[in-house]
Amino acid sequence: MKRNLLYRSIGLTASTLALGILSACGGGAGTSLDVADGGIRGTGSSVGPVSGFGSVFVNGVRFDTSGAELVSNDGVICEPDQNCAQPIEKGMILQVDGEWQDDLTGTAVSVEYDDTFRGTVSGVTQFTDSDGTIVRVEFEILGQRIIADKQTVFSKTTLTGLADGNFVRVSAWPLADGSYRAAFVGVSSAADQVSIGSSLVEIEGSVNELNQNLNTFRINGTVVQYPNTTDVFRDGLVEGDLATFEGPIEVEGEIALINGEEGIDADTIGIGETRRYDGDVDSDIEFVGSVADGYDSGTGTLTVNGLTVIIPSADVLEEGLTLADLIPGRLIQVEGDVISEGQVLAEEVESREVNAEIKGTIGSMLENGFELGGVEIRLTSNTLLSDDDETLSIAQLQTGVGVEVEGIERVVNDSVFVEAVKIEREDVDDPNSFEMEGRLAFMTQDPGYIEVLGVSVRDSEAEYEEAEGSRQSLLDSYSEQVLFVEVEYIRSGEEFVADEIELEED
Structure with a gap:
């Protein structure tokens, strides 16, 4: 097709x-x-x-x-x-x-x-943080491992509600280990599946166990059978490429019994997710993806979405990002020029990885966002608004509204703010109570104050959870390594006072 x-x-x-x-x-x-x-x-x-x-x-x-x-x-x-x-x-x-x-x-x-994957979910595994909150799920579609987290957008399901047997469409980025990180997961009902057409399932990955006599191969253990015709191939591929192509192959087709086992009867075989990023030489490109191979100081490069990204100097890194941050799995946005096939010369690189979370009631409204528990929240045209399955509008973001914000801590000219990646409605019982997770930026020597996400919080009466997260332990190590903490705190007059402080595991 x-x-x-x-x-x-x-x-x-x-x-x-x-x-x-x-x-x-x-x-x-x-x-x-x-x-x-x-x-x-x-x-x-x-x-x-x-x-x-x-x-x-x-x-x-x-x-x-x-x-x-x-x-x-x-x-x-x-x-x-x-x-x-x-x-x-x-x-x-x-x-x-x-x-x-x-x-x-x-x-x-x-x-x-183009969907990256379509098919029935199996092997759902949930991962929780120290509070028991589900923060990540891993699942499979026809043998392919897929990771979803709090940055993933869900449709007709949720991070906690995704279940074995759901038929879903997934839009995702490839990772270095062959798994994929989901940007979107949407459940398709039986009625929805009719609109997809005859090629109901779709997978991609590396080809192995190629048998050109039987017209079969495997992707992630799933057997694929293709017809003896050139019409099945697209994106410039031919049958001979199956043995030599470096990169993911995409297969669309129907579930069928192949030599006694369940597999895919292929309608089309083409280049996988990486083809989206094949820009013309001398053209501009901007894209988001997870780092596959981290930054190599010897070559000045890293790989993302199958592309080799050349970092000419640290000057192209934006918003406090460093070369040391460019590690496998980090979600980044790259803007630059296509200088040859598969190579991009970066002009701007910034992190798109969430590292901050704040829950509470919106305080004052600001020019580019609002104040939430003392944290400056800035909205951009990348910000996603969500209210379960209902639409959340900008007009509803007003003083007194309860929200949960997931975002990226930015430090610009000594000004600290959180760039909102996702904002969701949140039921809040006490308008003066807040929770935040973020980088521990400062601590006084004696119990007094800590600083997280640009907010000074008095901790002299706070309860520090767990021995490794004790105040002295954090004080001894925060200046030598990046530590993230969860803080439950209240607004008391003109200051913020912590009730509980807990070290967050990486």
């Missing part, structure tokens, strides 16, 4: 998720939200998860999609406000070809979506 070109005007209508027009929301002076932005001018490809609509937001850029063609063969055929089985959803990784400006607006020529 060939990849469909659906010549339709996407024209995604403005909704409460449109983060690029926040200044039009809210009330009078001091209550509206303006989005903090940054970026470079480019012409080429932008590949990343959707963060909002009203046009389409990818990698912080608001792309005008009127007249653009939507490219998909996975049943993703309509705008979010139209009545179809599977519209584009937040979190899905899109490839947008077009141009973008310094003001983070752009014009899309084409918008492409």
Whole structure:
């Protein structure tokens, strides 16, 4: 089956998720939200998860999609406000070809979506933090291990609700060990599956146990059978490439019994997730992905999504990111130039890995966000808004509203703030009580104050949990290594006072 070109005007209508027009929301002076932005001018490809609509937001850029063609063969055929089985959803990784400006607006020529995996979930394993909260799940689809965490966007299920037997579509980034990190996981009902077409399942991975006499091979232990015809291959692949191709192969087809075992009867075989990032030489590219091979000081490179990224100097690292931070598994955003096939010269690199969390009631409204438990929260056009399965609007983010914010601690010119990655509604019983998790930045020698996420919290009466997380233990080591703590605290007059402080495990 060939990849469909659906010549339709996407024209995604403005909704409460449109983060690029926040200044039009809210009330009078001091209550509206303006989005903090940054970026470079480019012409080429932008590949990343959707963060909002009203046009389409990818990698912080608001792309005008009127007249653009939507490219998909996975049943993703309509705008979010139209009545179809599977519209584009937040979190899905899109490839947008077009141009973008310094003001983070752009014009899309084409918008492409392709599932990374589709199939039935098995082997769900949940992982919890020290409080017993589920923070990560691992599961399989036809033998492929997939990791989802609190940054993953879920549709018709949740991080805690994903279960064996769910039929899902997954949009994900490849990791160095052959597993994948999910940006999006959405459950598809039987009715939803009809829109997908005959190629109901999709997997990708490295080919092994190739048998060209039987027209079979395996991906992650799952047997794949393909017809004796060249029509099954796409993306320039031919049968001979199955033995030599370096990189993931994508297979779409139907579940079938093959030589006595369950496998896939292939309809199409092509290049996997890495093909999204094959930009034209001398074009611009911006993308999000997990570091596969960490930064090599000898070559000045790292690998992400199958690309070799050249880091010319530490000057291209943004928002406090260091070369030492560029380790396998770190989620980053890269902007740069395609200088040869598979090579990108980076111009800007920033972390997209969540390292801060705050729960509580919104305090004062700020120009680019709001104050939450003393922490400055800044919204960008990458921020995702969520209220379970309901839409959360910018206009609802007002003083007195309970929220949970997951984000990235930024330190710019000695100013500390949290760039919000995801904001969810949260029921809060006491408007003066807060919880935060973040980097321990400072401690006084004697019980007095600690500083986390730019907030000074009095800890003289706090209970420190666990021996290795005792105050003296933290004091002895925080200046020599990066420590993260969870703090439960209250607002008392003009200061914040901690009730409990606990060392968070890495």
